[in-house]
Amino acid sequence: KKSYNVVVLPGDGIGPEVVEQAVRVLELVSSKSKDFELNLKSYNFGGVAIDAAGKPLPDDTRNACKAADAILLGAVGGPKWGVGKVRPEQGLLDIRKELDLYANIRPASFPSESLLAYSPLKESIAKGTDIIVVRELVKGLYYGDRKEADLDTPGGDGEATDMMVYNRADVQRITRLAAYLALQQSPPAKLHSVDKANVLATSRLWRRVVTETVQHEFGDKGLELDHSLVDSTAMLMVSNPRKLNGILLTENMFGDILSDESSVIPGSLGLLPSASLSGLPDGKSRCNGLYEPIHGSAPDIAGQGIANPIGTILSAALLLRWSLGQKEAAENIESAVRKVLDTEQMGGLGLRTKDLGGEASTKEVGDKVCAEL
Amino acid sequence: KKSYNVVVLPGDGIGPEVVEQAVRVLELVSSKSKDFELNLKSYNFGGVAIDAAGKPLPDDTRNACKAADAILLGAVGGPKWGVGKVRPEQGLLDIRKELDLYANIRPASFPSESLLAYSPLKESIAKGTDIIVVRELVKGLYYGDRKEADLDTPGGDGEATDMMVYNRADVQRITRLAAYLALQQSPPAKLHSVDKANVLATSRLWRRVVTETVQHEFGDKGLELDHSLVDSTAMLMVSNPRKLNGILLTENMFGDILSDESSVIPGSLGLLPSASLSGLPDGKSRCNGLYEPIHGSAPDIAGQGIANPIGTILSAALLLRWSLGQKEAAENIESAVRKVLDTEQMGGLGLRTKDLGGEASTKEVGDKVCAEL
Numbered sequence: 001k002k003s004y005n006v007v008v009l010p011g012d013g014i015g016p017e018v019v020e021q022a023v024r025v026l027e028l029v030s031s032k033s034k035d036f037e038l039n040l041k042s043y044n045f046g047g048v049a050i051d052a053a054g055k056p057l058p059d060d061t062r063n064a065c066k067a068a069d070a071i072l073l074g075a076v077g078g079p080k081w082g083v084g085k086v087r088p089e090q091g092l093l094d095i096r097k098e099l100d101l102y103a104n105i106r107p108a109s110f111p112s113e114s115l116l117a118y119s120p121l122k123e124s125i126a127k128g129t130d131i132i133v134v135r136e137l138v139k140g141l142y143y144g145d146r147k148e149a150d151l152d153t154p155g156g157d158g159e160a161t162d163m164m165v166y167n168r169a170d171v172q173r174i175t176r177l178a179a180y181l182a183l184q185q186s187p188p189a190k191l192h193s194v195d196k197a198n199v200l201a202t203s204r205l206w207r208r209v210v211t212e213t214v215q216h217e218f219g220d221k222g223l224e225l226d227h228s229l230v231d232s233t234a235m236l237m238v239s240n241p242r243k244l245n246g247i248l249l250t251e252n253m254f255g256d257i258l259s260d261e262s263s264v265i266p267g268s269l270g271l272l273p274s275a276s277l278s279g280l281p282d283g284k285s286r287c288n289g290l291y292e293p294i295h296g297s298a299p300d301i302a303g304q305g306i307a308n309p310i311g312t313i314l315s316a317a318l319l320l321r322w323s324l325g326q327k328e329a330a331e332n333i334e335s336a337v338r339k340v341l342d343t344e345q346m347g348g349l350g351l352r353t354k355d356l357g358g359e360a361s362t363k364e365v366g367d368k369v370c371a372e373l
Numbered sequence: 374k375k376s377y378n379v380v381v382l383p384g385d386g387i388g389p390e391v392v393e394q395a396v397r398v399l400e401l402v403s404s405k406s407k408d409f410e411l412n413l414k415s416y417n418f419g420g421v422a423i424d425a426a427g428k429p430l431p432d433d434t435r436n437a438c439k440a441a442d443a444i445l446l447g448a449v450g451g452p453k454w455g456v457g458k459v460r461p462e463q464g465l466l467d468i469r470k471e472l473d474l475y476a477n478i479r480p481a482s483f484p485s486e487s488l489l490a491y492s493p494l495k496e497s498i499a500k501g502t503d504i505i506v507v508r509e510l511v512k513g514l515y516y517g518d519r520k521e522a523d524l525d526t527p528g529g530d531g532e533a534t535d536m537m538v539y540n541r542a543d544v545q546r547i548t549r550l551a552a553y554l555a556l557q558q559s560p561p562a563k564l565h566s567v568d569k570a571n572v573l574a575t576s577r578l579w580r581r582v583v584t585e586t587v588q589h590e591f592g593d594k595g596l597e598l599d600h601s602l603v604d605s606t607a608m609l610m611v612s613n614p615r616k617l618n619g620i621l622l623t624e625n626m627f628g629d630i631l632s633d634e635s636s637v638i639p640g641s642l643g644l645l646p647s648a649s650l651s652g653l654p655d656g657k658s659r660c661n662g663l664y665e666p667i668h669g670s671a672p673d674i675a676g677q678g679i680a681n682p683i684g685t686i687l688s689a690a691l692l693l694r695w696s697l698g699q700k701e702a703a704e705n706i707e708s709a710v711r712k713v714l715d716t717e718q719m720g721g722l723g724l725r726t727k728d729l730g731g732e733a734s735t736k737e738v739g740d741k742v743c744a745e746l
């Protein structure tokens with residue numbers, strides 16, 4: 001029986017509440033499995049870690065993360081730490097770099113067709129949207145050298161700079177990971193690479209290396225690739241998102257913007273999972289990944305027990321599939337979630353939290369997912 | 374009688390067709406006015422200039438633009454020049470820098486409520502959207518030093534870099550212009566500044582200088598200012614765009630993405646105008662501005678006479694208002710356009726081109742706008 005260490009970082013705001021339900025689901029899956037067991041252990045991270053230890057990523061948390069098979073995170077941040085010099089988000093930026101989590105993966109699709117009414121897009125436009133954003137996560141503007149402006153010295157030039165940096169190897173590895181995910185689907189998903197090659201040198205590098213990597217390494221696998229500009233992609237995401245169905249591959253800053261834009265299409269942020277990976281999720285390599293719902297810490301509803309735990313539960317499913325290679329357990333969780341969300345006409349329970357017009361509590365949703373399992 | 378020189382750059386694709394109708398409107402307005410007359414003269418720019426003179430911004434065009442009171446542009450680019458080393462878009466980037474057109478202004482609102490059906494957003498979400506994006510246009514990633522990757526020398530590091538640069542004066546002047554536009558509305562429009570201050574040094578500079586400029590120079594004018602992050606703004610633009618009503622002030626690259634995203638809300642790209650200004654549009658300073666519809670050159674429908682000329686006609690209205698200080702003439706054009714677009718129930722003509730489900734030709738729309746004037 002395989003044994004996996006999973007580090008749990010509940011974090012701030014509604015983080016602990018939603019993580020609690022996902023942990024229940026993981027423990028149930030673990031106790032029922034003949035193939036593997038999970039050792040789950042919680043650590044401080046984000047705002048709570050600043051309060052407890054003066055920094056968002058304390059050393060014991062860092063070391064536990066480095067040694068883990070996978071990490072499950074709730075959410076970090078909140079107005080309490082928003083203005084301080086030490087901010088919770090810095091913990092997130094640090095851990096991405098430290099674990100070399102170079103690929104952020106965010107699916108935007110409808111877990112149940114019955115949710116179309118919640119999309120801000122007309123149903124005819126939103127219907128069938130099925131985009132997986134693959135965002136490069138440890139290079140670009142986020143980690144290049146920067147110069148803060150000196151605005152207080154009289155006569156200072158008051159100039160700030162940020163540097164966007166990419167090299168060939170950076171683009172190759174994220175392209176391989178995107179191609180891997182595309183080829184997991186059958187027929188293979190389309191690969192849409194997004195850049196600003198009509199302006200940026202890093203984008204011209206990006207376009208060329210993506211093209212070469214796909215041609216040389218996946219040319220015989222029937223992978224389709226196209227390129228578009230970030231501005232027209234931001235338009236298309238709203239006007240006709242199905243045209244972007246497949247894998248949307250892009251660099252760090254563009255990916256930050258486009259993945260957030262894509263995530264409102266399915267109507268509830270509370271439903272969507274994400275993963276940040278340091279290698280191909282092929283079950284062969286030890287893939288250290290960090291999994292988290294895409295919603296934030298939502299301090300306004302924290303402690304009320306009404307937050308939607310589905311995004312975190314689906315993140316736990318991705319963790320099983322991609323970091324632990326436990327595909328079946330992942331699928332079981334995903335179908336249990338679908339059953340809970342689907343309306344009664346569709347044979348489901350229609351059990352929903354407040355963000356989806358329902359009245360169920362965080363715990364009730366967790367209960368039902370466990371019961372379905 | 375004042376006399377103004379207006380340079381006309383028809384450009385590529387549908388550019389000449391839509392510009393032709395806007396020129397008719399401007400000539401009519403000029404011939405009817407007791408206060409001013411317009412001298413309109415066309416020059417080569419973009420792809421047609423590459424074909425004629427080997428470069429997208431030939432010297433005579435450049436000189437005419439520098440000497441003009443305002444510039445009206447159709448569209449540039451197309452597959453014909455897409456791959457070449459000399460690209461039409463470079464002409465646009467050059468002229469922005471050369472004329473120091475530091476403020477790009479793109480309103481996203483419904484010229485007529487009867488167009489709500491064309492929005493990709495649910496009508497209840499789209500209704501009442503009224504955002505003016507003010508984008509800094511001559512700094513940031515677009516004009517910082519860059520290094521192209523050397524991917525052909527064996528053993529080269531294959532690294533590319535782009536530099537994002539802003540200084541205090543850059544942010545001050547665009548803030549003043551945005552504040553000026555906010556105060557033109559009554560009550561003053563809200564100012565929403567957008568950045569990525571949790572990551573970028575240029576964004577921290579941006580946020581501080583915007584705040585200081587508004588406080589010191591507009592503190593007594595009741596101007597409301599808030600700050601948000603580019604990723605959550607990209608979400609809000611889709612999920613609840615009315616929350617962004619007012620002036621959305623941002624830097625060059627973020628503005629490129631967000632202005633394109635905002636422009637699909639009103640449902641037809643063919644309707645929306647834009648302006649790029651080198652000074653406050655206060656009618657006092659000589660404000661050299663470039664005005665263009667936001668749609669592209671649409672090579673697929675070029676030459677068929679079916680393109681929507683409204684975006685260009687409304688750009689001509691902005692030209693009259695902002696560069697020439699002819700507010701009344703601008704308003705006359707805008708109400709003529711509204712009359713032509715509005716449905717018959719609303720007392721209008723409901724005359725529309727194909728992009729809006731109608732059958733009118735480019736010229737018919739121009740005819741009717743002229744008739745209404």
Ligand SMILES: CC(C)[C@H](C(=O)O)[C@@H](O)C(=O)O
Nearest residue numbers: 089090092093256571572604
């Ligand atoms: C918190 C912030 C630094 C982070 C980012 O910009 O990467 C967040 O927006 C995200 O997308 O995970």
Ligand SMILES: CC(C)[C@H](C(=O)O)[C@@H](O)C(=O)O
Nearest residue numbers: 198199231462463465466629
């Ligand atoms: C053509 C291109 C260089 C340009 C830009 O990115 O500024 C365009 O997208 C725009 O927004 O006017």
